[in-house]
Amino acid sequence: MLRKLVKYFFLSLVLLLIFLAAALLAMRFAIQGREVTVPRLTGLTPAEAERAANSDGLVLSVESRFYSATIPEGRIISQAPAQGATVRRGWKIRVAQSLGPQRAAVPNLLGQSQHAAGINVSRRGLEVGTVGAIHLPGAAPETVVAQSPPADATDMISPKVGLIFSSADNLPHYVMPSFVGRSLAEANAALTKAGFAPGKVRTASGEEDHSARAAGVIVKQSPAAGQKVTTGATVSFEVK
Numbered sequence: 001m002l003r004k005l006v007k008y009f010f011l012s013l014v015l016l017l018i019f020l021a022a023a024l025l026a027m028r029f030a031i032q033g034r035e036v037t038v039p040r041l042t043g044l045t046p047a048e049a050e051r052a053a054n055s056d057g058l059v060l061s062v063e064s065r066f067y068s069a070t071i072p073e074g075r076i077i078s079q080a081p082a083q084g085a086t087v088r089r090g091w092k093i094r095v096a097q098s099l100g101p102q103r104a105a106v107p108n109l110l111g112q113s114q115h116a117a118g119i120n121v122s123r124r125g126l127e128v129g130t131v132g133a134i135h136l137p138g139a140a141p142e143t144v145v146a147q148s149p150p151a152d153a154t155d156m157i158s159p160k161v162g163l164i165f166s167s168a169d170n171l172p173h174y175v176m177p178s179f180v181g182r183s184l185a186e187a188n189a190a191l192t193k194a195g196f197a198p199g200k201v202r203t204a205s206g207e208e209d210h211s212a213r214a215a216g217v218i219v220k221q222s223p224a225a226g227q228k229v230t231t232g233a234t235v236s237f238e239v240k
Contacts, residue, residue, distance in 0.1 A: 040083040041076050041095055049076050049095060057089030064096045066157055073100030099159060106161060108151035109144045114165060117144050121161050129160030139166040169230075176235070178225035184216040184239055191235055199236035216240065 036056040041049040046062055053060040071077045077098040081087060104124045109117040114131075121128050139145050146164040149156055174194075179187040188198045201216065216239030223229055 034089050035086050036089055036091075038079075038081050038083055038085045038087055038091075038093060041079045041093065042083075043071065044076050045074060046076065046095075046097065053093050058087070059090065059092045061092050061094050062097050063094050065099050065159060066096050067100070067102040067159070068098040069101050071098040071100075073098055102154065102156050104156075104159065106147075106149055106151055106153045106156065109147050109161070109163065110151075111140070112144050113142060114144075114163075117163060125159070127160045128163060129158070130162040132162075132164045133167050134164060135167045135169075141166055142168050173228045173230055176221075176223045176225055176227045176229050179218045179221050179235075179237065180225070182218055184218060184237060187218055187221075187235075187237065195231045196229070197232060197234045199234040201236070202238050203240070 036058065038058070039052045039056060041052060041060075044052065046060070050060040066077055068077050075098050076095045078096045080094045081091075104126050106126070107120045107124060109120060112120065118128055134145070136145050143166055144163050145166050148162040179190075184201065191198050199222075216237075218237045219240050220238035222236045223233070229235075
């Protein structure tokens with residue numbers, strides 16, 4: 001009886017191994033059946049490339065454009081994955097389209113506003129690429145302070161022009177000092193020298209007092225000490 005049980009056990013084990021091997025083999029064939037080789041798409045038009053990709057169950061995606069002295073305008077200049085790669089059906093093939101030889105002249109955009117720079121770029125058949133902003137003392141706020149490629153570049157790869165603008169709050173910032181306890185005449189002299197505008201002078205009762213401009217002692221100020229201000233800001237005082 002024990003021999004029969006052992007015999008049946010080993011027979012069941014062999015059948016199980018055969019079943020697993022068959023399942024793995026079937027799965028492998030199924031996976032390989034869904035795999036295709038990426039065709040050559042470079043040099044084709046987008047329509048031709050899409051037909052070639054779709055015939056193998058692949059999806060075409062035109063994602064960028066570049067200048068090329070060798071690939072005619074409108075045709076595929078590069079692809080990823082490359083020709084000959086093995087991928088699954090439904091895989092997305094990313095391609096770049098040729099713009100032909102560079103013909104557009106890059107304008108000088110330095111000092112222009114974002115709106116003006118965008119118009120000048122599009123007029124030449126170019127595109128605004130990456131845009132950034134930096135704080136640059138001395139530059140007018142929200143104007144172009146750098147561009148890539150530079151004006152009149154003749155070796156452009158992409159039609160996109162990257163721009164860097166000066167920050168909207170590009171004026172120099174200062175920390176307001178405390179004038180409390182100092183004479184009004186002394187405070188006004190310091191403000192004028194630093195490029196600030198003396199503002200209204202009021203007494204503790206809240207009334208504006210022009211006679212206090214020369215001899216008053218400051219008890220309150222606006223903006224308060226420690227606040228950030230820009231050149232030209234107006235500073236008002238309350239005096240006694």
